Amino acid sequence: MADTVLQVAGLTRYFDVSKPWLNRVLEREERQFLTAVDDASFEIERGETFALVGESGSGKSTIAKMIVGLLAPSRGTIAFDGEPMHIQQGAAMRNLRRRFQMIFQDPFASLNPRWRVGEIIAEPIRTFGIASGAEVEREVARLLEVVGLSATDAGKFPHEFSGGQRQRIAIARALSSKPEFIVCDEPTSALDVSVQAQILNLMRDLQDEFGLTYLLISHDLSVVRHMANRIGVLYLGRLVEIADSKRLFTDPQHPYTRMLLDAVPDLALSGRRRTPVTGEIPNPINPPSGCAFHPRCPHVMERCKREIPLSRPTATGTAACHLLEDAPVA
Amino acid sequence: MTTPPLLSVRDLVVEFPTRRGTLRAIDKVSFDIAEGEVLGMVGESGAGKSLIGAAIIGLLEPPGRIAGGEILLRGERIDSLAAEPMRRIRGKRIGMVFQDPLTSLNPLYTVAEQLIETIRTHIDCNDREARERAVALLDRVGIPAAARRINDYPHHFSGGMRQRVVIALALAAEPELVIADEPTTALDVSVQAQIIDVLKEICAERGASVMLITHDMGVIAETADRVAVLYAGRLAEIGPVRDVIQHAEHPYTQGLMGSIPTLTQTSSRLVQIPGSMPRLDAIPQGCAFNPRCPHAMERCRRDRPGLLPRGADREVACWLYEAAEEEVRHG
Numbered sequence: 001m002a003d004t005v006l007q008v009a010g011l012t013r014y015f016d017v018s019k020p021w022l023n024r025v026l027e028r029e030e031r032q033f034l035t036a037v038d039d040a041s042f043e044i045e046r047g048e049t050f051a052l053v054g055e056s057g058s059g060k061s062t063i064a065k066m067i068v069g070l071l072a073p074s075r076g077t078i079a080f081d082g083e084p085m086h087i088q089q090g091a092a093m094r095n096l097r098r099r100f101q102m103i104f105q106d107p108f109a110s111l112n113p114r115w116r117v118g119e120i121i122a123e124p125i126r127t128f129g130i131a132s133g134a135e136v137e138r139e140v141a142r143l144l145e146v147v148g149l150s151a152t153d154a155g156k157f158p159h160e161f162s163g164g165q166r167q168r169i170a171i172a173r174a175l176s177s178k179p180e181f182i183v184c185d186e187p188t189s190a191l192d193v194s195v196q197a198q199i200l201n202l203m204r205d206l207q208d209e210f211g212l213t214y215l216l217i218s219h220d221l222s223v224v225r226h227m228a229n230r231i232g233v234l235y236l237g238r239l240v241e242i243a244d245s246k247r248l249f250t251d252p253q254h255p256y257t258r259m260l261l262d263a264v265p266d267l268a269l270s271g272r273r274r275t276p277v278t279g280e281i282p283n284p285i286n287p288p289s290g291c292a293f294h295p296r297c298p299h300v301m302e303r304c305k306r307e308i309p310l311s312r313p314t315a316t317g318t319a320a321c322h323l324l325e326d327a328p329v330a
Numbered sequence: 331m332t333t334p335p336l337l338s339v340r341d342l343v344v345e346f347p348t349r350r351g352t353l354r355a356i357d358k359v360s361f362d363i364a365e366g367e368v369l370g371m372v373g374e375s376g377a378g379k380s381l382i383g384a385a386i387i388g389l390l391e392p393p394g395r396i397a398g399g400e401i402l403l404r405g406e407r408i409d410s411l412a413a414e415p416m417r418r419i420r421g422k423r424i425g426m427v428f429q430d431p432l433t434s435l436n437p438l439y440t441v442a443e444q445l446i447e448t449i450r451t452h453i454d455c456n457d458r459e460a461r462e463r464a465v466a467l468l469d470r471v472g473i474p475a476a477a478r479r480i481n482d483y484p485h486h487f488s489g490g491m492r493q494r495v496v497i498a499l500a501l502a503a504e505p506e507l508v509i510a511d512e513p514t515t516a517l518d519v520s521v522q523a524q525i526i527d528v529l530k531e532i533c534a535e536r537g538a539s540v541m542l543i544t545h546d547m548g549v550i551a552e553t554a555d556r557v558a559v560l561y562a563g564r565l566a567e568i569g570p571v572r573d574v575i576q577h578a579e580h581p582y583t584q585g586l587m588g589s590i591p592t593l594t595q596t597s598s599r600l601v602q603i604p605g606s607m608p609r610l611d612a613i614p615q616g617c618a619f620n621p622r623c624p625h626a627m628e629r630c631r632r633d634r635p636g637l638l639p640r641g642a643d644r645e646v647a648c649w650l651y652e653a654a655e656e657e658v659r660h661g
Contacts, residue, residue: 055518162606192374192545197589197600204599219518222548226591226600249593263523265548267575267592277520280490 004082005181005213006044006067011076013037013062017285034285036062038237039076041311044213046180051216051224051245053260054234057281060217063234064185067215068102080181098128101174105186107166111158117144117169118154124177143172146209148202164195171202175210185217200227221264225249230317233257236284236292242317253319256293291322299323334405335362336539337386337507343398344381344390344563346610353610355381357563358399360637363507368530368540370554370571372547374586374607378563379543383509385409386541387424388416403507422452425500425538427529429512431492434499435484441468441495442480445502452503467498471528490521497529501536508533511543526553547590551575556643559583562607562618565637569644579646581623617649625650 018024018031037059044050052060065071067078069085078085080096101124104110111120121140125131131139141151147168158166167187174182187203188196200223206212218224224231224245231248233241233256241254252258263277279296282288288295294304303322311318312325344356356378363369373379384390386401388411401409408419420426428434436444445464446457455463461480468476471494484492493513500508510529514522530553533540542554550557551571558568559580567580578584588601605622608614614621620630629649637645638652 055520164606193547194374194586194589194603195606197591197602200591201599201602221519222591222593225593259520261593263520264593265523265526265546265552267548267551267590277523280488280521281518 003046004043005046005080006215007077007079007082008043008063008067009041009077009079011037011040011063011066011078012074013059013066013071014074032285035237035287036284037066037073040232040234040237040239041076042232042239042242044181044215046213047207047211048229049207049214049216049227051218051228051231052234053218053221053224053231055219055260055281057236057284058234059237060219060234061185062237064102064183064215064217068100068183069097094128098124098177099179100181100183101177101179102183102185103167103170103174103187106190107163107170108158108190110170111166111173113158115157116154117156117158117161120158120169121154121173121176124173128177130177139176140172143176146175146206147172148198162195163191164198167191167195167199168202171199171206175206178210179212181213181215183215183217186219187216188223189218189220196223203227221260233260236281236287238292238320239311239318240293240321241314241319242311243314243319244316247316251315253314253324254293254321255297255299255323257319259296291320334402336365336367336404337363337541338402338405339382339386339399340402341399342382342385342396342401344378344385344394345397346394348393350611352397354397354613355394355563355610356385357613359560359563359565360399361558361565361568363539363541366534366537366539367556368533368542368554370550370557371541371543371560372545372550372557373560374545376562376607376610377560379545379560380511381563382560383426383511383541383543387420387426387509388413389420418452421448421505422503423506425503425505425508427493427496427500427508427510427513429515431489431496431516432484434496435492437484440481440483441487445480445495445499448499448502464498464502467502468495470532471495471498472524473498490517490525493517493521493525494528497525497532501532501538504536505538507539507541509541509543512545513542514549515544515546522549529553547575547587559586562613563610564618564634565645565647566619567644567646567648568637569640569646573641573644579640579644579651580619580648581625581650582619585622617647 013036015034015036017034019029040063054060066073118140121143122136125136125139140154144151144153149168188199216227228245231245232239235256241257252261259277290306291304291309294300309320309322311320340360342356342359346353346355371379385396396409400407446460449460449463465476465480468480473479473491473494514525517525526549544550554571557571557574559566561582566582567574578587585601585603591600603622616632617630617635620626635647635649637647640646640651
């Protein structure tokens with residue numbers, strides 16, 4: 001049953017944030033590293049939507065960039081359909097690249113303002129040799145209609161469109177190479193809610209129509225809840241919990257997941273008592289020892305300050321918390 | 331009943347003269363804010379939420395100008411004041427919290443200098459007293475070790491802490507009204523919840539009213555007493571938060587509420603409003619929402635609906651409800 005499209009194992013990425021060499025020598029400082037992603041492992045199955053949630057600085061976008069090959073991992077492996085990436089060169093890599101695409105957050109920055117929409121969408125079609133000659137134009141027209149725009153829009157420039165329409169263009173471009181897997185990095189966070197609803201509905205329709213697999217990166221828990229089958233929660237570069245979407249929202253295992261759920265403003269006006277959220281995300285250059293969440297955790301124990309908790313299996317996924325070892329959180 | 335509300339905005343019109351004609355960004359908006367009340371102002375980008383806030387505190391960017399209507403603070407007109415008396419109201423009687431805490435704090439001065447300056451401008455006290463007040467204020471908004479951190483520069487603080495400093499700054503002169511324009515939009519959810527709590531508590535404590543401008547219905551639901559929904563520079567609906575959220579009456583509000591994914595419901599599709607908000611130079615005749623409205627009638631394309639009273643504390647600008655009212659009257 002498990003038809004894994006993407007397998008990520010032990011993915012880690014450091015960034016060198018040291019001062020320049022001369023400063024280090026004069027000020028007697030060590031090199032400094034920021035661990036943006038630390039030992040992340042997960043799998044994405046065909047046809048599902050896997051979401052990564054976390055606050056700013058939790059490493060969501062860094063993972064997305066490594067998966068699409070915009071950044072090289074410091075450690076760990078990414079395998080697409082069983083084939084390891086980053087080792088491959090030339091034609092094999094090119095063939096692999098066609099099969100996954102990315103949609104970015106800011107539709108104002110991701111489209112070249114000097115290119116007409118038709119050219120923006122046609123580029124991957126030509127590059128990957130999917131069509132040629134007059135067929136390209138027909139394909140562009142078809143894609144524009146698939147995403148709810150009109151074929152005549154191909155002759156316009158990006159600035160003639162609103163934010164939501166631009167995001168539709170970005171989606172049309174992502175679809176143009178006929179991919180199986182799309183990484184969506186905050187696809188709607190620059191949009192108003194009513195436009196967001198249009199784009200989320202479109203993404204769902206396209207998934208049904210083309211059997212797409214999504215990796216959805218978002219900070220918005222309600223968007224994630226609406227779209228995802230499975231969810232991974234990131235905190236300071238570590239995956240603290242992975243669970244089925246329903247389970248995560250009804251029965252969160254990790255204290256951080258609970259805190260995050262508690263922090264979401266309540267539209268239902270149920271008047272629930274929320275645990276007050278405390279503290280802020282610490283500086284990732286000097287993360288806390290042991291479990292990175294321990295300074296904010298209501299259940300902190302002595303052990304949490306010393307040992308990094310390992311991921312343990314839960315009902316529908318994994319969670320990394322020392323509490324889960326003995327008994328479930330009360 | 332004769333005491334005027336704290337803030338009263340009557341038929342406010344804000345216009346931008348451009349080479350291609352005058353754009354009307356705010357079109358006859360009226361609302362009141364009562365003593366100690368939190369009024370949420372919600373709308374999508376370009377609806378004019380921030381302009382209303384800017385118009386109230388007299389900080390409209392030229393060429394934008396108030397072209398009609400009046401703004402009354404405790405019954406006193408403030409929209410026609412000269413620069414100097416307006417400057418005394420701003421900060422002293424109306425405090426402000428903006429979206430981006432980095433741009434509302436001066437990076438070249440310590441937090442202490444900025445707070446003390448604000449306090450001494452508006453309140454008669456000496457440096458030492460002002461400093462004590464400033465420390466107490468920082469402590470109240472939840473800055474740990476306030477007495478020490480007050481000497482830090484804004485860049486020493488994280489985003490959430492900076493927004494706390496901005497709230498302290500807005501409340502330094504004990505204003506009667508705080509205008510908070512997207513105070514939590516730049517922050518992460520876990521920090522957002524803390525900032526909302528601080529803002530709510532501290533304003534309640536001091537009896538300050540709040541006009542909370544945001545695009546986030548969730549924040550409004552958690553914070554506001556009443557909510558005003560803005561569409562294309564006009565009020566679509568205004569009423570108690572619970573009523574508006576659970577029983578939205580204006581078709582735009584209904585669409586807006588349906589388009590928000592929630593943590594509790596799981597329907598496979600979100601309600602979507604077709605199209606997008608009109609540009610200022612292309613606002614349709616009649617009701618601004620009519621091209622996107624599922625209930626649009628002949629009349630909606632012709633006449634603009636005014637705010638119709640619905641119950642004690644609620645007004646809706648939609649012809650649907652006038653028809654209903656007439657039926658009740660005749661039947």
